[in-house]
Amino acid sequence: MAGFLTAEAVMFTSGQEKQLPALRLCTYTQGIIIAICGNFLISISLNIQKYTHVRQSQRGSSKPYYKSWLWWLGISLMGLGELGNFAAYGFAPASLIAPLGCVSVIASAIISVVFLKETLRASDLLGGALAITGTYLLVTFAPHFAPHVTANMVERSLMSWEFLTYIFVEVIAFCILLYLYKCRNMKHIVIIMLLVALLASVTVISVKAVSGMITESIQGNHLQFTYPIFYVMFIIMVASCGFQIKFLNQAMKMFDATEVVPINYVFFTASAIVAGILFYQEFFGLSPVNICMFVLGCLLSFIGVFLIARTRPKIKTDRVFISMGQIPGKRCTEKVQPEPKGSAYGTLASKLMCNRGTHTDDT
Numbered sequence: 001m002a003g004f005l006t007a008e009a010v011m012f013t014s015g016q017e018k019q020l021p022a023l024r025l026c027t028y029t030q031g032i033i034i035a036i037c038g039n040f041l042i043s044i045s046l047n048i049q050k051y052t053h054v055r056q057s058q059r060g061s062s063k064p065y066y067k068s069w070l071w072w073l074g075i076s077l078m079g080l081g082e083l084g085n086f087a088a089y090g091f092a093p094a095s096l097i098a099p100l101g102c103v104s105v106i107a108s109a110i111i112s113v114v115f116l117k118e119t120l121r122a123s124d125l126l127g128g129a130l131a132i133t134g135t136y137l138l139v140t141f142a143p144h145f146a147p148h149v150t151a152n153m154v155e156r157s158l159m160s161w162e163f164l165t166y167i168f169v170e171v172i173a174f175c176i177l178l179y180l181y182k183c184r185n186m187k188h189i190v191i192i193m194l195l196v197a198l199l200a201s202v203t204v205i206s207v208k209a210v211s212g213m214i215t216e217s218i219q220g221n222h223l224q225f226t227y228p229i230f231y232v233m234f235i236i237m238v239a240s241c242g243f244q245i246k247f248l249n250q251a252m253k254m255f256d257a258t259e260v261v262p263i264n265y266v267f268f269t270a271s272a273i274v275a276g277i278l279f280y281q282e283f284f285g286l287s288p289v290n291i292c293m294f295v296l297g298c299l300l301s302f303i304g305v306f307l308i309a310r311t312r313p314k315i316k317t318d319r320v321f322i323s324m325g326q327i328p329g330k331r332c333t334e335k336v337q338p339e340p341k342g343s344a345y346g347t348l349a350s351k352l353m354c355n356r357g358t359h360t361d362d363t
Helices: 002-059 069-088 099-114 122-141 151-158 161-182 189-218 228-254 257-280 288-309 347-362
Strands: none
Touching (some): 099 257, 151 189, 189 228, 228 257, 257 288
16 A cells, blocks of 8 residues: 555656646746737837827927827837736746847837838848847747746845855946946946946846746745845835936937947846846756857847847938028028127018018008
C-alpha cells in the first residue's frame, strides 16, 4: 500500500512538473499580447492627438485643443495603452516588455501614412522590416521565465550586492549629469536623454515590482498589500515617472521629435534590460546563443526605429502658402515690417483710417 501511494505521489509530482512549463509559457504569451496591444493603442492615441492639432490648424480655430472630444479620446486610449504596458510587466520579463515599445513606432508610422496621408518613404519600409525582424528575435530568444515577484523577493533583491553596486553607480552618474545640465548649462540631447534613461531604470524596477505583487495578490497566491515594501515601491514608481516625464518634456521643447523618439527608445530599452538582469536575474540560465540573438534583435529594432522616426515629412494640408522668398524670379530684399521710427511705419494703418473716414462721409 505504501509503495502504491509513493508511486502515485511520484506520478502526481511528474504531472505537475510537466504542467509548469506550459503554465509559464501561457503567462509569458499573455504578457507579450498585452504589451503589443498596449503599444498599438498608444500609437492610435498619438495619431488621434496629431490629427486633432492638424484639423484645428487647418480650420483656423482658436478653440483650445483640450476642448475637443477627439483629443480626449486620444488621451483615454493612451492611458489604456500605458495601463496595458503596466500589466504586462506582471506576466513577462522587463527585458522583453521594454523593447516591444518599437511596436508603437511601427504602428504609428503605418497609421500616419494610411489615415493622415503622410508620404511613405523607402526608409519607412526598410525600418519597418528591420523592426519587425528584431521584434521576432526578441520574442523568440528572450528569457521565457520571469520569477514570481513577491514582497520578500523584492526585499532580498534590494539588499543584494549587485543592485547596491548598480544603484550607487547610477546615483553618481545622475548627479554628474544633473550638474552638467543645470550648473554648466550643457543642453546636449545625450545628457538629457541619459537623465531620462537613468530614471527609467528605476521606473522599470518599481513598475515590475508593483505590477508583479498586484498580479500575485489577484491570483490568490499570497496577499502582498500587507507588506510595507509594496507602498515604498509604489511611491518610487510615481516619483521616478514624474521626474522622467519632466526631463522628457524639456527634451521635446529643445529638440525635434525625430531626434528624441529614437534616442529615448534606445536608452530606455538598454536601461530596462540592465535593470531586469541585475534586479530580477532575468538572464540567469539563458544560453549564449539566446543572449546573442536577443542582442541582435535589439540592434535591429534600434536601427528600424531610427529609420522610421528620422525627419518625417509634414502632413499635407488643403491650404497653400507661398513665401515671398520662394516666388520665381523675385527676391525679398527689404523687411516686411518697417522700423518704428521710420516714415513708413504706420502708413498702412493711416491709409485704412483715411479710407474708412472717406467712406463714412460718402454714406
